[in-house]
Amino acid sequence: MQTMAKPILTRPSIPPEDAETVIDVDDVSMIFNIASEQFNSLKEYFIALARHELKFKEFRALNHINFKVKRGEAFGLVGTNGSGKSTMLKIIAGVLEASEGTCTVRGTIAPLIELGAGFDMELTAKENIYLNGALLGYRKEFIDEHFQDIVDFAELQNFMDMPLKNYSSGMVARIAFAIATITEPDILIVDETLSVGDFLFQQKCERRIKELVDSDDVTVLLVSHNIDQVERLCDRVCWIEKGQERMVGPTDEVCAAYKSLGN
Template identity: 50%
Template sequence: MSQPIIQIQDVTMRFRMSNDRIMSLKEFVTTALRGKLKYKEFEALKHVSFTVNRGETVGIIGRNGSGKSTMLKIISGIMKPTEGSVSVNGNIVPMLELGSGFDMDLTGRENIFLNGAILGYTEAFLKEKYDEIVAFSELGEFIDVPIRNYSSGMLMRLAFSVAAMVEPEVLIADEILAVGDEAFQHKSLNRMKEMMSGGTTVLLVSHSLDQIREVCDRVVWLDHGDIKMLGPVDEVCDAYTI
């Protein structure tokens, strides 16, 4: 078996949620200074452990609120777990929230270079890939329009095109194939398959079990922050739909 590229060990994530119905900043500060703030703890993830091997595609499924997006944010380094550890041996491109890493006042063209730089790529590399990125996005002349004027589908196409052309070692994707028209979804899925065949490791959250079955090797089923099941794609998806 190949060396794990991602190792998640005993990861727990707790959030403190205020029980008070505080309606203003002034009320919050006054209540806090009096020591009267009441909190309850919410565990989004509870002692989660699993590994992902290099070149593997792992799906993460579960109902809303099961901890899927929190898990991806921790693996991406956006959040630090309350307990446990995560190690990733490779460069990551996280595609978690539509347009994160984009500046709404800049054009699509400018955002390709901004987003690419955030992901750690040189200007020379991005110039070399630029035409390919624009062609894949199908944005045409809109590439020189400020992206605040883009629809959610156009934003997704730009974000996916940058991620798909820079060929990361690890692609982390949260519902990215759920936006945009059917033709672009199909093209994106095919591009993802090309990346997988080229050795890219993929972590994919999707509510579409058909997509999960089509591209994943194994599946993690999260339920209220716990791993309910981890195993081969058909076995877990069949259990999930019962």
């Protein structure tokens, strides 16, 4: 009988107090302007825009968020849906620019923010490995050297010549995670990627994240609705709720407060 892999039960060691700060989120707010009325078509929208009749209301996706992340730390972001966690990650990754405040990042980033981002679904998995690797800054020679490592980790040896449009979301996640973690980036940003795929591969990804953090050089920023996963992997956590920072601190304390939200 095959023995099932056991989940990871221990968190990485906490970095020393004097460790370098690699992510410094200082009083960050993100403001979006949303049309205050609904339109039935783009034509109606542009007519209102041309007549200067279009009115907007301000929506604060993030409101004065503050936290620092040390080198070698596994840091989590939690909160209910629509609370601004992914927006915060996109600001850190440089995809969005904060409306107010500053976000300072020191080091190279490997973002796993949106599954399939940077992939061409018409191309094969093999072609996408080279394409996505190039977008992450890897030279062709580097991908050549690590290609088999990527394939082995993703466990998709028999599907390399298949277009990604025929892949499941879980298979795409395997490829994306394998590419992003073939080296040790300074900062690995993971947004719900670990929730896709079968539980054995989820555990494999967790083990890889733990290996990266245990190297003391890689910082991991994790967003997950799986609080058990956050408790297993993260040293500290920031709880953002509806754009407001509710709590920053040790994982056990913040997750306990977050889980009591519905009580």
